[in-house]
Amino acid sequence: MIAVDVIISGLLLGGLYALFGLGLSLIFGVMKIANIAHGEFAIGGAFLAIATALFMGAPIWIAVMLALVLSFGIGFALQLTLINRVMSDDPMPALLMTFGLSIVIQNLLVELFGADNRSLDIGPLATAGVDLGGVSVGVLPLAMFALAIGLFATLHWVLKHTKAGRNVRATSDDPDMVGMMGLDRARIFALVMGISAALAALAGIMLAMRGSITPFSGAERLLIAFEVIVIGGLGSIWGSLLGGLALGVVHVIALRLDPSSGPLYGHLLLLAILLLRPEGLAGRVAQR
Amino acid sequence: MNRIALLAATALLIALPFFADRGNLFLAMEILVIIALSQAWNLPAGYGGLLSLGHHGFIGLGGYALYALSRDLGLHVLIAIPLAGVITGLLALAVTPILFRLRAVYFAVGMWVVAEIVRILVMRTDWLGGASGMPLAGARDIPRAWMLPTAYWLALATALGATLLVWALMRSNFGLRLKALRDDEIAARSIGVAPHRVRLTVFVLSAGLTGMAGAVSYFSALFITPLGAFDIGWIVTIVFVTIIGGMGRLSGPFLGAALYFILREGLADFGNWYLIALGSAAVTVMLVLPGGLASLADRLFSIFAKPKEQT
Amino acid sequence: MLEARELSAFYGDFQALFDVSFSVAQGETLALIGANGAGKTSLLHSLCGLCTASGVVRVGGTDLTGLTPAQRAALGVALSPEGRRMFASLTVRENLEIGANTARPGPWSLSSVTDLFPILGEFADRPARLLSGGQQQMVAIGRALMANPALLLLDEVSLGLAPVVAQEVMAALGQIRGESAMVTILVEQDIRRAVGASDRFLCLLEGRVALTGQSEGADLDAIGRAYFGEENAA
Numbered sequence: 001m002i003a004v005d006v007i008i009s010g011l012l013l014g015g016l017y018a019l020f021g022l023g024l025s026l027i028f029g030v031m032k033i034a035n036i037a038h039g040e041f042a043i044g045g046a047f048l049a050i051a052t053a054l055f056m057g058a059p060i061w062i063a064v065m066l067a068l069v070l071s072f073g074i075g076f077a078l079q080l081t082l083i084n085r086v087m088s089d090d091p092m093p094a095l096l097m098t099f100g101l102s103i104v105i106q107n108l109l110v111e112l113f114g115a116d117n118r119s120l121d122i123g124p125l126a127t128a129g130v131d132l133g134g135v136s137v138g139v140l141p142l143a144m145f146a147l148a149i150g151l152f153a154t155l156h157w158v159l160k161h162t163k164a165g166r167n168v169r170a171t172s173d174d175p176d177m178v179g180m181m182g183l184d185r186a187r188i189f190a191l192v193m194g195i196s197a198a199l200a201a202l203a204g205i206m207l208a209m210r211g212s213i214t215p216f217s218g219a220e221r222l223l224i225a226f227e228v229i230v231i232g233g234l235g236s237i238w239g240s241l242l243g244g245l246a247l248g249v250v251h252v253i254a255l256r257l258d259p260s261s262g263p264l265y266g267h268l269l270l271l272a273i274l275l276l277r278p279e280g281l282a283g284r285v286a287q288r
Numbered sequence: 289m290n291r292i293a294l295l296a297a298t299a300l301l302i303a304l305p306f307f308a309d310r311g312n313l314f315l316a317m318e319i320l321v322i323i324a325l326s327q328a329w330n331l332p333a334g335y336g337g338l339l340s341l342g343h344h345g346f347i348g349l350g351g352y353a354l355y356a357l358s359r360d361l362g363l364h365v366l367i368a369i370p371l372a373g374v375i376t377g378l379l380a381l382a383v384t385p386i387l388f389r390l391r392a393v394y395f396a397v398g399m400w401v402v403a404e405i406v407r408i409l410v411m412r413t414d415w416l417g418g419a420s421g422m423p424l425a426g427a428r429d430i431p432r433a434w435m436l437p438t439a440y441w442l443a444l445a446t447a448l449g450a451t452l453l454v455w456a457l458m459r460s461n462f463g464l465r466l467k468a469l470r471d472d473e474i475a476a477r478s479i480g481v482a483p484h485r486v487r488l489t490v491f492v493l494s495a496g497l498t499g500m501a502g503a504v505s506y507f508s509a510l511f512i513t514p515l516g517a518f519d520i521g522w523i524v525t526i527v528f529v530t531i532i533g534g535m536g537r538l539s540g541p542f543l544g545a546a547l548y549f550i551l552r553e554g555l556a557d558f559g560n561w562y563l564i565a566l567g568s569a570a571v572t573v574m575l576v577l578p579g580g581l582a583s584l585a586d587r588l589f590s591i592f593a594k595p596k597e598q599t
Numbered sequence: 600m601l602e603a604r605e606l607s608a609f610y611g612d613f614q615a616l617f618d619v620s621f622s623v624a625q626g627e628t629l630a631l632i633g634a635n636g637a638g639k640t641s642l643l644h645s646l647c648g649l650c651t652a653s654g655v656v657r658v659g660g661t662d663l664t665g666l667t668p669a670q671r672a673a674l675g676v677a678l679s680p681e682g683r684r685m686f687a688s689l690t691v692r693e694n695l696e697i698g699a700n701t702a703r704p705g706p707w708s709l710s711s712v713t714d715l716f717p718i719l720g721e722f723a724d725r726p727a728r729l730l731s732g733g734q735q736q737m738v739a740i741g742r743a744l745m746a747n748p749a750l751l752l753l754d755e756v757s758l759g760l761a762p763v764v765a766q767e768v769m770a771a772l773g774q775i776r777g778e779s780a781m782v783t784i785l786v787e788q789d790i791r792r793a794v795g796a797s798d799r800f801l802c803l804l805e806g807r808v809a810l811t812g813q814s815e816g817a818d819l820d821a822i823g824r825a826y827f828g829e830e831n832a833a
Contacts, residue, residue: 033393034393034394034396034397036341036397082571082575085575086574086575090337091392091393092337092339092392092393092396093574093578095339095393095396096339096527096531096570096574097571097574099341099527100527100528100531100567100568100570100571100574101567101571103524103528103563103564103566103567104563104564104567104568104571107560107561107563107564107567108564110559110560111559111560111561111564166689166693166696166697167697167700169686169688169689170686170689170693170697172688173685173686173687173688173689174684174686174687176649177680177684177686179648179649179667179668179669179672180647180649180668180669180672180676180677180678180680181669181672181697181698181700181701181742181746182669182672182673182700182701182746183669183700184667184669219520222397223397223400223401223404226397226401227401230394230398260412261408261412262408263404263408264405264408264409264412267401267404267405267408268405270398270401271386271401271402271405274386274387274389274390274398275386275389278389
């Protein structure tokens with residue numbers, strides 16, 4: 001029998017996974033492209049926070065805020081100056097370009113920070129625990145989980161109820177028509193990429209708080225983000241949450257039963273979903 | 289004239305082991321392996337729009353197939369290497385029922401996941417030496433002094449074979465169907481192109497060629513580890529070489545590989561900077577020269593060949 | 600007013616429009632007539648900046664050359680496109696409101712549009728994709744009106760609609776005709792309907808002007824011959 005605490009820690013990890021998927025899901029949904037540099041955005045964001053906290057001695061929350069703002073700016077600028085110029089009905093040039101960017105970012109991180117493991121030290125909070133109906137749960141994972149859920153709800157609300165959100169949805173529906181509404185599609189894409197990069201950076205920062213990262217950690221986060229959105233089902237951001245939770249639970253159970261398996265069972269879950277339920281857990285009949 | 293030049297160049301390449309030193313011969317072999325791999329990747333990606341980011345999985349599979357065939361069946365390496373390509377092709381065929389459910393970008397990343405699965409499975413398989421890898425049992429099939437020349441000739445044969453295959457395919461009716469499918473699937477279907485069969489064929493051919501090139505590469509290494517054989521660096525090199533050289537162009541892998549090795553050797557003392565330079569070059573090429581260096585070569589050629597004509 | 604001089608339109612290597620010149624006075628409606636592929640939609644697209652074009656376009660004295668669709672929209676060019684092109688995941692209200700994104704002053708607002716098309720007020724909170732074809736057409740027209748346009752472009756507003764629904768849409772357009780300084784260009788396949796709803800007409804044939812004139816008292820047979828490219832059309 002699988003204990004309750006395994007499920008709980010799986011769900012808590014899944015919240016973080018879902019956050020990795022959220023930004024990528026936004027990109028897929030609005031621009032219909034894949035951002036291969038998503039993992040590097042996450043890890044790069046974490047390194048920005050580490051650098052600010054470590055080398056400049058800034059308080060952790062300032063470091064985090066600064067990293068998020070910078071990540072937004074980097075995502076925004078890359079989209080506006082580079083990726084927009086290869087956007088067309090064919091998603092492949094954008095995929096290849098972000099692939100190129102991911103390698104550039106990854107190796108810049110290696111040159112700047114070396115290949116060692118690094119983490120973001122947040123003091124005693126990292127190890128604090130709380131008793132939840134007989135099950136001991138870490139305060140940090142719990143707070144991260146709550147934050148992830150909160151971000152899903154916030155993004156949902158912004159997309160649904162604000163003018164900017166409406167414009168983003170319209171761009172997703174018919175990017176060729178929004179120009180006639182006086183909207184600049186290129187800037188909307190840049191805005192979405194900026195938000196996606198900031199969300200990725202936040203997920204990367206959380207990862208660096210929970211454990212440790214190297215400049216090479218990006219690729220695995222990209223695959224996790226990808227699996228989250230395919231498992232959850234394309235087309236809805238809530239699908240990404242479901243996909244993240246499913247993946248988190250599978251990873252934690254697998255690590256308990258087969259400690260050397262790494263991300264293997266998560267990858268296999270993806271294949272199983274493709275075989276049995278190609279539209280994903282929450283998906284409608286989606287086009288891929 | 290053109291044909292004579294090509295034959296002379298080929299003869300020169302075949303004779304290279306007799307006058308190049310070990311270091312240069314090894315480098316030449318590496319270049320040829322990269323050309324073969326890029327040619328194989330370019331076939332579905334450049335000509336067919338079927339882009340995979342998991343071809344490093346096929347390199348590892350080809351390498352491990354060679355090592356297993358050599359050790360467990362005692363096959364001579366010269367037989368085991370082509371057979372490793374066949375086995376890789378068949379394994380690729382086996383994953384298509386699942387992976388071909390994904391389209392375009394999803395397929396590209398999905399293949400990456402498959403490569404990861406294969407890497408982890410190999411690392412966990414004691415029969416294949418687990419995480420620490422295994423030596424090449426068939427190393428004694430070839431006299432020591434002839435190891436590197438043999439590896440070089442095998443790489444040359446694979447690179448030229450892959451190039452010839454792509455060239456022949458693209459001149460055939462099959463090549464026309466492949467390109468029609470890339471440019472407009474609905475229109476291609478309407479003229480009777482069967483998308484699934486065409487994609488399956490190029491994908492399996494590409495995987496087989498990649499597996500064989502991987503086997504050649506690890507034949508010269510004499511030892512294989514999962515970390516090296518399934519390294520993401522392989523696909524990074526292949527993608528950059530092909531983009532810079534020219535997607536969907538026969539001369540692309542040659543030109544891209546040339547720039548790759550110039551940058552790698554030129555920046556050898558500067559750590560990972562050659563990868564940063566290469567990635568930046570790929571991004572720049574996509575922005576200013578979408579057809580890659582091959583299209584630049586075409587343009588220069590047409591300027592010199594017909595100076596008066598304007599389009 | 601709208602003035603177009605030597606307007607040509609290109610899609611890649613394909614030229615769809617050849618040196619078309621015309622002008623429309625303030626408050627007037629021009630009907631654009633022509634067979635499929637005659638260049639009607641290309642003409643609208645070249646006015647909107649949605650395709651590569653050469654020539655000069657002036658709206659109320661402002662030169663639009665080289666401007667993006669968004670910049671033209673801000674200057675008052677609004678399009679109700681062929682096929683409606685609803686923003687499918689937006690509600691009816693959101694579809695209308697996004698039309699007012701350029702915030703141009705004028706008579707049109709959510710309430711005046713829903714006065715013109717009462718059904719849109721009723722269905723304001725429904726996703727636009729769930730509406731019928733005729734209702735979606737009303738949303739498309741309403742969305743364009745919300746921009747308080749100086750130049751209103753209506754592409755095939757009756758296409759694919761049941762005759763009675765098409766009649767309803769055309770009647771609504773009749774109500775607003777000539778009320779303001781707005782210039783309207785109406786693309787319409789049905790020659791009789793086109794002439795009935797406009798002040799002037801312009802018939803295109805293979806990307807060139809075949810015939811143009813006053814709508815009132817126009818010779819429908821002559822237009823018909825121009826439409827099909829028969830000799831002696833003029």
